[in-house]
Amino acid sequence: xxxxxxxxxxxxxxxxxxxxxxxxxxxxxxxxxxxxxxxxxxxxxxxxxxxxxxxxxxxxxxxxxxxxxxxxxxxxxxxxxxxxxxxxxxxxxxxxxxxxxxxxxxxxxxxxxxxxxxxxxxxxxxxxxxxxxxxxxxxxxxxxxxxxxxxxxxxxxxxxxxxxxxxxxxxxxxxxxxxxxxxxxxxxxxxxxxxxxxxxxxxxxxxxxxxxxxxxxxxxxxxxxxxxxxxxxxxxxxxxxxxxxxxxxxxxxxxxxxxxxxxxxxxxxxxxxxxxx
Numbered sequence: 228x229x230x231x232x233x234x235x236x237x238x239x240x241x242x243x244x245x246x247x248x249x250x251x252x253x254x255x256x257x258x259x260x261x262x263x264x265x266x267x268x269x270x271x272x273x274x275x276x277x278x279x280x281x282x283x284x285x286x287x288x289x290x291x292x293x294x295x296x297x298x299x300x301x302x303x304x305x306x307x308x309x310x311x312x313x314x315x316x317x318x319x320x321x322x323x324x325x326x327x328x329x330x331x332x333x334x335x336x337x338x339x340x341x342x343x344x345x346x347x348x349x350x351x352x353x354x355x356x357x358x359x360x361x362x363x364x365x366x367x368x369x370x371x372x373x374x375x376x377x378x379x380x381x382x383x384x385x386x387x388x389x390x391x392x393x394x395x396x397x398x399x400x401x402x403x404x405x406x407x408x409x410x411x412x413x414x415x416x417x418x419x420x421x422x423x424x425x426x427x428x429x430x431x432x433x434x435x436x437x438x439x440x441x442x443x444x445x446x447x448x449x450x451x452x453x454x455x456x457x458x459x460x461x462x463x464x465x466x467x468x469x470x471x472x473x474x475x476x477x478x479x480x481x482x483x484x485x486x487x488x489x490x491x492x493x494x495x496x497x498x499x500x501x502x503x504x
Contacts, residue, residue, distance in 0.1 A: 231284040231368065232255070234286070234287045236257045237258075238258045241344050242288075243267075244353040245318070249375060256271050257272050258272070283312055286313070286315075287315045287316070289316070290317075290318050296322060300315060300327060312333055314365045315332050316335060318339065325363075334364045335365055337362055337363055341357065342399075343400075358380075359378045360382075361380055361381070362384070404473075409425045442488050445481075454502060457478065458502050461503075475503050478503060482499050482500075
């Protein structure tokens with residue numbers, strides 16, 4: 228538990244999600260506007276609230292877009308909202324904490340929650356158990372705050388942040404492209420409510436994977452080594468080159484994992500390579 232006052236600057240997805248998760252820590256959500264407002268149960272205080280020095284020991288978390296981090300901190304320092312007694316952190320997965328190193332601060336950190344935050348209109352808290360990767364001179368403060376939010380924290384080497392972020396994007400953003408393209412194909416095949424069906428299919432995989440996070444949770448032709456079905460799938464996608472290309476690329480990736488785990492034998496993997504070529 229942190230003994231410092233926590234201020235979250237930025238009432239976007241991440242700021243709201245974190246503020247809602249901090250039920251055991253008094254966290255003040257600050258907007259960059261001059262107006263007080265509400266998001267769900269949260270009160271969003273105007274920027275002037277950040278000048279509240281009731282507590283000398285403060286942690287200010289900038290929950291703003293990556294490109295705005297530097298200019299936001301500079302502005303808040305120049306206008307007297309943040310000073311040298313404050314610890315300042317950010318939530319960017321792509322940027323290191325060292326972008327704050329040139330400023331006179333009590334400490335700094337980056338804390339990247341590996342979670343796709345809900346839209347602000349839904350006002351959902353960051354789920355308990357969310358993995359949060361932390362680094363910086365004030366890592367202890369960040370760990371205390373995110374443990375209070377019931378997250379699972381780990382320290383990351385700043386040099387590994389770009390790889391972590393790229394992998395996180397691949398897991399949490401890029402599947403949307405596959406879902407959208409698959410939903411269109413389902414619709415073309417006459418499946419009603421195709422978008423919802425595509426999401427439910429994906430959710431069934433994820434639910435199986437969450438219960439048992441390993442490759443043995445997979446179903447479908449790849450897991451069975453059913454080359455005839457895969458060949459038939461590719462033929463059916465001749466009129467949808469985008470989805471066919473994605474199908475081939477992802478099948479190759481999955482085949483490599485299945486072969487490595489001994490689920491797909493070398494002979495079948497070779498035959499599959501011929502089909503995909």
